[in-house]
Amino acid sequence: MATPSNLGLSERQAVVLTVGFYMISALLMVSCNKWALNTLEVPWLLLWCQMLIAVVLLGVTDSAGVLKMPVLRKDVAKALVPLISINVLGLGVNTLCLVYVDTSFYQIARGLVLPFTVIFAYTLLGQPSSKLVLGSCLIVFCGFYTGVTSEIDVSQLGIFFGVVSSITTSLHAIVIKKSLAAVNNSSIDLVYYNNALSLMAMTPIVFMSGESSLVVERFREEGLAAFHSFLLAAFITGIFGFLVNLAGFLQISKTSPTTHMVSGAVRGVLQTLLGYFAFGDIITSGRLLGIVLILGGGALYTYAKDKEMRANTKPSYIPMTQHDIDGDDTERRKNGRA
Template sequence: MPMFDTERLKVAGVVTFYMGAALVMVFVNKAVLNNAPELPFIFLLIQLVIAVVLLHATAAVNERVKIPKIDMDTTKKLFPVVSVNIVGLVFNTLCLRGVEASFFQIARGLVLPLTIAVSSAHSRTSPPRSVMFCAGIVTFGFMFGVSPSAAVPLTAIPSTLSLFYGVLSSLFIAFHAVLIKSSLPYCNNSTIELAWWTNAGSALLILPFVVLKGEIATFYTLMYTDSWDSSVFLWGCLVTGVFGFLLCVAGLLSIKVTSPVTHMFSSAARSVLQTVLGVWIFNDVLTINRAASIAIILGGTM
């Protein structure tokens, strides 16, 4: 019997890679959104463009990395996964803008139950009762966490709209996780090619909203405002662009080597670190109610 199981080590490496990139993304995103809450769409657009540029740069120095050729047939087949991805990213960003970093995991606590529901509907199979029971525990943890708590200062209470964004984000992330499995064959089963289609397509889809929302003019105005620290926004865009590229590849690899539901396990497992770091970095409020909610969500997940 070999000392190391190569397949297990590969899965562990991919999951660790994903969790690390995801944690960096959450906290740098939060810092930038605190700095420029008026620019969520242009911030997201810059991240996506940087990811596409990095993919082309990687392909230029590594011949094994192939940038796909654009054709209408593939575009039509990948439109569902690309459109679901950008909608999920938008709601994810709007949710993070409106809640504390340590509360973000609670706001998106329905990711696992919704992934199980969408995955079951897609495969036309019923999950075992034990899985449904555990999903019920996670759902209860979410409801417990978003219930009013007198111990939370008014400034730390998330708005109903932010929580709604969190639920929508969870739903579209669940759809995206399931669609990835069925979309990979259209990209020669290459996570890099799917990452290019996802980032390039998402950038094109969000561009009109950046223009219509007037964020370009807002950015121009802020640049000439003495009280605004543009370096936080610009450096944040660069860092999240790089880690967004890594997170996209890591997430696709995670689903490829495991499954959509297992991918959500690793996503939920990082919430403990996320909560601790949120309290430490941003001085977030962590009440007994919120700590218990996270414990219930993690308990049901595990």
């Protein structure tokens, strides 16, 4: 597999390229999903197609010798049931949220990720937070409340799916940390298991949702043109789904939670602009204020975490990268020897 050194890149250049690749892939993924859902409103079938294409492409990278995929094992799959359950639920509510709200409001509807992350870190992991972190959560909540209450025609169902999405995203970070041990702390193995098992889990959901029947009916009414449009939408979103997986793997390998939060904030701004220019979303003053507060709270959280790390105190964030987990294990070993 290519590394920064054999590509002639410095560590700083590798981080910049990794974060840029992740942000671009994630933005294109949201845009393509919105376009595909505007073409045909079948969110579960669309997710299923994305996962299928991602698994196929991961298999191609294995055959080409770019990445080594693991052999699926029953004991590992059993240990990853919590991760797969949260992943399928999270992807579902993310997409359903995008069905009911426009691209620029998507940032607000899913704006409670940080407060829920801090809550679950305390209730599930026993990790307390500083006053500065709690203040950042309050600012984020005010941004969410301002954005939601300032809208007149916004879908309440979309907001509901956005809140559930915030909860699943927060829990996802915790479950990923616990799940890495099942795959010997290999991020790429976890990516492959996550996609392959989620694809299996989502197959019965697609049939139970009735979306397959809807697609067949649409084909009968509009002929091959509708079939080609759906295949094109599924293929393009599947490609970008694969790229987001790959970008997420690279970001996990090369960056820290602070960098992750900063890139997420920048992505939120770009996503809002994309909704305005590409999809004609209306940016009201209340919506704009809500987005600014959410991003401002995220920036304050990043500052607080950076301040904690510089002071060499034990950070209260959830380790989200392999680097963090390795660092925690090293510290425990040092303390054990002491």
